[in-house]
Amino acid sequence: DSGVTQTPKHLITATGQRVTLRCSPRSGDLSVYWYQQSLDQGLQFLIQYYNGEERAKGNILERFSAQQFPDLHSELNLSSLELGDSALYFCASGGIGGDSYEQYFGPGTRLTVT
Amino acid sequence: GEDVEQSLFLSVREGDSSVINCTYTDSSSTYLYWYKQEPGAGLQLLTYIFSNMDMKQDQRLTVLLNKKDKHLSLRIADTQTGDSAIYFCAESRWDNTGKLIFGQGTTLQVKP
Numbered sequence: 001d002s003g004v005t006q007t008p009k010h011l012i013t014a015t016g017q018r019v020t021l022r023c024s025p026r027s028g029d030l031s032v033y034w035y036q037q038s039l040d041q042g043l044q045f046l047i048q049y050y051n052g053e054e055r056a057k058g059n060i061l062e063r064f065s066a067q068q069f070p071d072l073h074s075e076l077n078l079s080s081l082e083l084g085d086s087a088l089y090f091c092a093s094g095g096i097g098g099d100s101y102e103q104y105f106g107p108g109t110r111l112t113v114t
Numbered sequence: 115g116e117d118v119e120q121s122l123f124l125s126v127r128e129g130d131s132s133v134i135n136c137t138y139t140d141s142s143s144t145y146l147y148w149y150k151q152e153p154g155a156g157l158q159l160l161t162y163i164f165s166n167m168d169m170k171q172d173q174r175l176t177v178l179l180n181k182k183d184k185h186l187s188l189r190i191a192d193t194q195t196g197d198s199a200i201y202f203c204a205e206s207r208w209d210n211t212g213k214l215i216f217g218q219g220t221t222l223q224v225k226p
Contacts, residue, residue, distance in 0.1 A: 002156070033213060043202065043216040056211035090156060092214075101145045101164075101206065103214060105157040 003027065004093050004106035012112045018079040021109045025072055025093030031055070032074040033103065034066055038087040049074055081113045120203055120217035127225050132190040134220045136203030139184060143205040146179060147214065148188045151200045160188070160201075190222075198224045 003026035013019055025032050034046040036059075045058035049068035060066075063081075068074040078085060092105045118138045126132045138146070147162040163170045163177045163186075170177045176189040190197055200221050204214040 002158075031212060035214075042218045043204075045213045045215065048211055048213055056209070056213050058213065092157075094212075101212065102159060102162065103147070103206075103212065104159060105149075107156040 002104040002106065004091060004104050006089075006091050006106035006109050008109060009107065010110045010112075012114065013081060014114055015081055015083060017081050017113075018077065019081065019111065021076040021078070021089055021091075021111075023074045023076070023091030023093075023106060025074070025091075026104055029093035029104075030072065031093060032068055032072070033092040034060075034074070034076050035090045035092065035105075036087050037090060037108070041087075043090075046076070078111070083113050086111055086113045118203055118205055118215055118217040120201075120220045122218065123221050123223070125223040125225065126193050128193060128195055130193055132188075132193045132197070132222055132224075134188045134190075134201050134203075134222065136186040136188075136217055137184055138186065138203075138205050138215075140205070140207060141184070142207045142209075143184075144208050145206045146177075146186050147204040147206075148175075148177065149202040149204060149216075151202065151219070153199075157202065193222075193224050195224045195226055198222055 005024045007022045030051040033048045037043045046060040048056040066076045088108045090108045092103045094103045148160045149157040174191045178187045200219040202219045203217040
């Protein structure tokens, strides 16, 4: 158990819909990272928040957004969903801001868009 | 560039050593990581190495880093069937973010 929690574990929704994925980082970690894992793109970095502020952006679509709340949990919002958004979405915490550079991943949310 | 490259598949016999290789292109890499992903599961951090080190050993795992050739390897001694999984190499850079850039993963198959 990495200490990073993600909900829900599975999500099935239709094209055009909007969903919210939730992540709680390990206790004490200020950084939250979101990654997308798909068969064609592999594991790709989407966005990072550090202590409530956006720190870095990767290959994140404009239809996607994220935020980190004062209690440090984070949400990834995916809207106007397309079939190609079906993927495993991981949240990770750690990386920077602590004494180590270890980055721990949650179990992921599997999104299926039909 | 952004590329981290790995071979896609490796098959070994139980009890043998496995060596999984990775190459990266950016010389500003700071830390290099190995993660393990079992079917239907998340990513488990196995080990990582700072870019000024050549080697790190942790029980059955040995990481070798050749910074000149930008080559990283993970050796698993006495490979067991429970080691069957996908292994990802990843790097982070001197960009004050800590974001990881992943290779495409190497599927390790361990035959009994």
